[in-house]
Amino acid sequence: MGLGSFLSSVRRIVRIARKPSKSRLKTSLKASLVGLTLLGVAGFVAELTSSVLSTTPIPKPSLSALIPVIVGAIVGSLIALLIGKLRGWW
Known part of the structure; x- marks a missing residue:
């Protein structure tokens, strides 16, 4: 333009x-x-x-305590993305 x-x-x-x-x-x-x-x-x-x-x-959390939290956040995000794709939100 x-x-x-x-x-x-x-x-x-x-x-x-x-x-x-x-x-x-x-x-x-x-x-x-x-x-x-x-x-x-x-x-x-x-x-x-x-x-x-x-x-x-x-106190700083140990790495063994952070790994499940990070994995859970990634899995939750992927599930939300999948549900959004299936329902046509994205």
Whole structure:
């Protein structure tokens, strides 16, 4: 896509675009505010958890304890992928 076709596409979209109604704008703003709030809360919880865990000494797990967890995660992912393929999700 060249610059000229891009600019003509932008002009066409701006010409066709309409202002939203007040109720539609309020709904969009509310949805955006809820999404940003949830994202902020999730970030705060992650940061708080990280700071608590960094001050608490946690023993390192042995390799024999990690191998079943890794294998289980791989098998679970493959099963989810297979189910998704069979049901037509992907």
